[in-house]
Structure formats: C-alpha cells, structure tokens
Amino acid sequence: MKLILAVVSNDDSSSVSNSLIKGGFQITKLASTGGFLKTGNTTILIGLDDDKVDDAIEIIKKESRKRTEIIPSGSSYEFGRYATYPVNVPVGGATVFVIDVDKCLKF
Ligand code: 2BA
Numbered sequence: 001m002k003l004i005l006a007v008v009s010n011d012d013s014s015s016v017s018n019s020l021i022k023g024g025f026q027i028t029k030l031a032s033t034g035g036f037l038k039t040g041n042t043t044i045l046i047g048l049d050d051d052k053v054d055d056a057i058e059i060i061k062k063e064s065r066k067r068t069e070i071i072p073s074g075s076s077y078e079f080g081r082y083a084t085y086p087v088n089v090p091v092g093g094a095t096v097f098v099i100d101v102d103k104c105l106k107f
Pocket of ligand 1: 007033035036039
C-alpha cells in the first residue's frame with residue numbers, strides 16, 4: 001500500500017479531489033501553507049493500492065497542470081487616467097510525494 005501526498009493550489013483543489021473521488025479513490029484534504037510564499041494551498045492524502053498509484057498521479061497531473069492565466073493587474077497612469085493592464089500569471093501545478101505504507105488500520 002502507498003500514501004500519496006499531493007500539494008496543489010487552492011484553485012485546483014476542488015477539481016483534483018472531485019476527479020479522484022469519481023475515480024474511486026478515498027481522499028483527505030488538508031488546508032496547508034507553503035513555507036516559501038506563505039500562501040494557502042491544499043494537501044491531499046490518498047491511501048491506495050500500489051497498482052493504482054499511476055492512475056491517481058495521472059488524475060492529479062491532468063487537473064492541476066501548470067498554465068498561465070491573464071489577470072488584470074496594477075494600474076498605470078496614461079492619457080490622464082488610471083488603467084489596469086492584463087498580465088500573464090503562472091498558476092496550478094502540483095508537488096506529489098509517494099510513500100510506502102506498512103499498515104493502514106481503521107477502527
Ligand atoms: P513549487 O515547487 O511548485 O511548490 C509549491 C508548494 O508545494 C510549496 O509552496 C510547498 O507548499 C509545497 N512543496 C514543494 N516542494 C516541497 C517539498 N520538497 N517538501 C514539502 N513541500 C513542498 P511554497 O513553499 O510557498 O513555494 C511556492 C513556490 O515558490 C514553489 O513552487 C517554487 O517555485 C518557489 N520556491 C519555493 N521555495 C523556494 C526557494 N527556497 N527559493 C526559490 N524559490 C522557491
């Protein structure tokens with residue numbers, strides 16, 4: 001048995017967890033905070049059989065693929081008025097750890 005720990009962005013956490021549940025996986029979601037940026041992210045725990053690890057990773061990869069989004073940002077003073085301008089911001093991505101599990105007990 002394995003335990004997957006997947007750190008995903010809060011934006012992707014619903015689609016990742018919904019797809020995992022749809023795929024038959026049991027999950028636990030933890031609210032977490034990145035040590036570097038100190039912003040919120042979501043850590044998803046998945047206990048699963050060894051032969052299901054690749055399937056779960058595929059789902060996580062598909063639902064949290066790194067991409068850029070265009071968001072309005074900042075303001076510039078041009079032609080006598082302030083305006084926002086669009087910038088490309090990288091979002092998404094996941095950090096995945098796969099750990100061996102000796103035992104899983106439920107009481
Ligand atoms: P990522 O490497 O994609 O990591 C995203 C989040 O995943 C991290 O949030 C952290 O919560 C978790 N994570 C990543 N690697 C981990 C590991 N080896 N062990 C435990 N948790 C891990 P943040 O710590 O806030 O980092 C956000 C982004 O800032 C990172 O994206 C990376 O691009 C950058 N970063 C992190 N540490 C850095 C450093 N020391 N110097 C430069 N850039 C750094």
